[in-house]
Amino acid sequence: MTVNRRYFFCGIGGSGMLPLALILRAQGCAVSGSDRSLDQGRMAQKFDFLRARGIALFPQDGSGVTDADMIVVASAAVENTVPDVEAARRIGATLMARAELLAQLFNAAPQSIGVAGTSGKSTTTGMIGWILSATGRDPTIMNGAVMKNFVTPDALFASALVGKSEIFVSEVDESDGSIARYTPHIAVLNNIALDHKSLEELRTLFRDFVAKADVAVLNLDNDETATLAATAKTAITYSLSGRPAQLQASGLVPAPDGIAFAVREGSTMARIALHVPGRHNVANALAALGAARACGLSLAEAARALGGFTGIKRRLDVVGSANGITVIDDFAHNPDKIAATLATLHDFPGRLLVMFQPHGYGPLRLMKDAFIACFADNLGAGDVLIMPEPVYFGGTVERSATSVDVVRGVEAAGRTAFAIADRAACGDKLRELARPGDRIVVMGARDDTLSQFAADLVAAIRS
Numbered sequence: 001m002t003v004n005r006r007y008f009f010c011g012i013g014g015s016g017m018l019p020l021a022l023i024l025r026a027q028g029c030a031v032s033g034s035d036r037s038l039d040q041g042r043m044a045q046k047f048d049f050l051r052a053r054g055i056a057l058f059p060q061d062g063s064g065v066t067d068a069d070m071i072v073v074a075s076a077a078v079e080n081t082v083p084d085v086e087a088a089r090r091i092g093a094t095l096m097a098r099a100e101l102l103a104q105l106f107n108a109a110p111q112s113i114g115v116a117g118t119s120g121k122s123t124t125t126g127m128i129g130w131i132l133s134a135t136g137r138d139p140t141i142m143n144g145a146v147m148k149n150f151v152t153p154d155a156l157f158a159s160a161l162v163g164k165s166e167i168f169v170s171e172v173d174e175s176d177g178s179i180a181r182y183t184p185h186i187a188v189l190n191n192i193a194l195d196h197k198s199l200e201e202l203r204t205l206f207r208d209f210v211a212k213a214d215v216a217v218l219n220l221d222n223d224e225t226a227t228l229a230a231t232a233k234t235a236i237t238y239s240l241s242g243r244p245a246q247l248q249a250s251g252l253v254p255a256p257d258g259i260a261f262a263v264r265e266g267s268t269m270a271r272i273a274l275h276v277p278g279r280h281n282v283a284n285a286l287a288a289l290g291a292a293r294a295c296g297l298s299l300a301e302a303a304r305a306l307g308g309f310t311g312i313k314r315r316l317d318v319v320g321s322a323n324g325i326t327v328i329d330d331f332a333h334n335p336d337k338i339a340a341t342l343a344t345l346h347d348f349p350g351r352l353l354v355m356f357q358p359h360g361y362g363p364l365r366l367m368k369d370a371f372i373a374c375f376a377d378n379l380g381a382g383d384v385l386i387m388p389e390p391v392y393f394g395g396t397v398e399r400s401a402t403s404v405d406v407v408r409g410v411e412a413a414g415r416t417a418f419a420i421a422d423r424a425a426c427g428d429k430l431r432e433l434a435r436p437g438d439r440i441v442v443m444g445a446r447d448d449t450l451s452q453f454a455a456d457l458v459a460a461i462r463s
Contacts, residue, residue: 005029005030005069005070005071006029006030006031006032006067006069006070006071007021007024007029007030007031007032007070007071007073008031008032008033008034008064008065008070008071008072008073008084008088008093009021009031009032009033009034009073010033010034010060010072010073010074010075010078010082010084010085011033011034011035011036011074011075011078012033012034012035012050012055012057013035013037013038013043013046013047013050013448014035014075014098015144015145015159015446016075016098016102016144016173017033017073017075017098018046018050018157018159018160019142019143019144019159019160020073020098020101020102020105020142020160021033021050021055022053022159022160022162023105023140023142023160023162025053025054025055026160026162027162031054031055032055032056032057032058032064033050033055033056033057033058033064034057034058034059034060034061034064034084035047035057035060036060037448038057038059038060039059039060042448042449043448043449045156046157046448049155049156049157052154060082060083060084061083061084062083062084062086062087064084065084065087065088065091065093066087066091067091067093068091068092068093069093070088070093070094071093071094071096071101072084072085072088072093072094072095072096073096073097073098073101074095074096074097074098075097075098076097076098076099076175076176076178097178099173099176099178099181100178100181102142102170103178103181103182105142105168106142106168106170106172106182106184107181107182107183109140109166109167109168110166111165111166111167111168111185111186111295112167112168112169112170112182112183112184112185112186113128113139113167113168113169113170113184113185113186113188113291113294113295114170114171114172114179114182114184114186114187114188114209114213115128115169115170115171115172115188115190115287115291116171116172116174116179116187116188116189116190116206116209117188117189117190117191117192117206117219117225118174118190118191118192118193118202118334118336119190119191119193119280119334119336119337119340120190120191120280120283120284120287121144121171121172121173121190122143122144122145122171122312122315122331123145123276123281123284123311123312123315124188124190124284124287124288124291125141125142125143125144125169125170125171126141126143126145126147126148126149126309126311126312127284127285127287127288127306127309128169128188128288128291128292129141129143129147129150129161129169130147130149130305130306130308130309131288131289131292131297131302131305131306131309132167132169132292132295133149133150133161133163134305134308135297135301135302135305137163137165137167137295138163138164138165138167139161139163139165139167139168139169140160140161140162140163140165140167140168140169141160141161141163141169141170142160142168142169142170142171143159143160143170143171143312144159144171144173145159145312145313145314145315145331146158146159146312146313146314147159147161147312147313148310148311148312148313149308149309149310167295170182172184172209174202174205174206177201177205179205179206179209180205180208180209182209182212183212184209184212184213185213185214185215186213186214186215186216186217186291186294186295187209187210187212187213187215187216187217187232188216188217188287188288188290188291189206189209189210189216189217189218189219189225189228190219190222190225190283190284190287191219191222191224191225191283191336192206192222192224192225193222193224193334193335193336199224202224203224206224206225206228207228207231210228210231210232211231211232211233213232213233214233214234215232215233215234215235215236215294216228216229216232216233216234216235216236217235217236217237217238217287217290217291217294218232218235218236218237218238219237219238219239219283219286219287220237220238220239220243220244220245221239221240221241221243221283226243236290236293236294237290238283238286238287238289238290239286240252240279240282240283240286246265246266246290247263247264247265247286247289247290247293248263248264248265249261249262249263249282249283249285249286250262250264252279252282254277254278254279254344254347255277256277256348257275257277257318258273258274258275258276258277259273259274259276259277259278259279259281259282260272260273260274261274261282261285263285263286263289263299263303265293265299268299268300270299270300270303270304271303272285272303272306272307273307274306274307274309275307275309275310275311276309276310276311276312276315276316277316277344277347278316278340278341278343278344279340279343279344280340280343280344285306288302288306289302289303289306292305313451314329314330314331314450314451315330315331316328316330316341316344316345317329317330317451319442319451319454319455319457319458320455320458321458322458322459322461322462323436323461323462324435324436324437324438325434325435325436325437325438325439325440325461326350326438326439326440327439327440327442327454327455327457327458327461328345328439328440328441328442328454329442329450329451329454330441330442330443331443331444331445332356332443332444333358333359333363333443333444333445333446334363334367334370335367335370335371335373335374338356338371338374338375338378338443339374339377339378341441341443342354342378342379343378345439345441346378346380349437350437350438350439351380351382351383351384351437351438351439352379352380352383352384352438352439352441353383353384353386353430353433353434353438353439353440353441354375354379354383354384354385354386354440354441354443355386355387355388355426355427355430355440355441355442355443356375356385356386356387356443356444357387357388357390357391357423357442357443357444357447357450358371358387358389358390358391358403358406358444359390359391359444359445359446359447360390360391360392360397360446361390361392361397361398361399361400361401361402362397362398363390364390364401364402364403364406365398365400365401368401368405368406368409369409371406371409372406372409372410372413375406375410375413375415375417376409376410376413376414376415379410379415379416383415383416384416384417384418384433385407385410385415385416385417385418386417386418386420386426386429386430387403387406387407387417387418387419387420387426388403388420388421388422388423388425388426389402389403389421390402390403391444391445391446391447402419403419403421404419406419407419423453427453427456427457427460430457431457431460431461434461440454440457442454442457
């Protein structure tokens with residue numbers, strides 16, 4: 001990466017693309033881009049934010065790709081037939097995958113911390129980034145979600161932070177296999193479960209990731225992750241369930257807006273009151289503490305900083321309440337994440353009306369049976385599931401599995417569920433069903449408009 005090269009991001013509004021573009025821009029690179037959502041008139045605030053940072057935006061019609069010296073960066077979601085990609089090939093510009101560019105930056109860092117796993121990556125990355133920032137380590141952070149601690153009135157999309165130290169903290173993704181590109185000094189692995197790939201593929205990817213690191217931070221409560229401790233050069237392990245780990249959590253006290261617990265490392269103990277709820281966030285916190293210990297922080301210093309972590313956007317985000325009904329926006333999109341969200345919410349009274357929008361037809365096809373089992377096992381007797389069809393923004397896709405298939409399976413298990421293809425009609429159904437004391441949960445990934453959908457629900461209920 002050199003500052004005198006120009007970078008064009010095709011799909012610049014994506015959760016993995018935007019923070020990378022921000023990091024390059026902050027380092028002095030010329031950055032421009034396009035996005036399908038921009039052309040469709042969606043998410044105007046996000047694109048205004050990018051323009052305010054000196055990033056020029058173009059229609060996704062090839063008009064922004066004009067120079068063979070450009071590096072055109074494309075995400076995995078961008079098809080080869082997109083005009084920007086075709087223009088790059090036509091004029092001889094360099095084409096680079098998002099993951100390839102990120103891996104170059106990450107691997108060049110003198111101290112790199114890679115956060116991996118099926119669930120909890122963004123929150124753990126945010127926790128590590130906040131601990132290091134709050135204790136004066138000044139890291140660069142690359143996240144796939146907005147970190148609330150770093151949001152300011154003029155930086156509403158704070159999914160990246162550029163620091164002055166040698167530390168680079170990044171979420172790394174296994175869904176496209178790109179995790180294989182990264183060589184971390186510290187590898188954090190939260191868990192391994194079925195998501196975008198088969199378990200056999202995931203085991204290989206995560207095993208190799210852990211084996212390359214100088215230090216691996218591993219969750220012993222996840223059996224798949226625990227088996228990798230033997231492959232690590234040095235391991236820092238953690239557990240909530242009393243397994244023989246270096247970092248152990250106990251005495252969990254849940255609250256609607258957080259959870260308190262004690263963490264012990266040998267004879268040392270610290271107490272933490274997290275401002276994010278759920279047992280799964282205690283696990284994320286232990287992973288972050290493990291990474292902090294690998295960086296040389298004391299347990300006490302890291303625990304004090306972690307108490308100031310305020311969370312990640314779209315992770316059990318309370319959007320608002322009206323007429324006794326609370327609307328929650330959540331990124332849960334695979335069975336593990338969904339189960340964790342539902343378990344956290346069931347710690348407290350109130351029926352759940354869940355609208356789950358699958359994050360693509362491919363993931364739905366892969367996880368259809370797991371989704372059915374997840375909702376059958378984790379919905380309460382009075383809860384309701386409503387599913388529109390998966391998010392779709394164009395391109396070719398196989399539609400052999402649909403939301404109707406999941407709903408039929410959930411109904412067969414004795415739960416209440418509705419398949420309503422149109423999302424706006426799902427909103428109408430939610431308002432029809434909702435009564436005081438209910439909590440509406442909007443779930444899904446890869447679609448920023450879900451947050452606006454949740455906000456519109458609050459407004460509609462209020463009126």
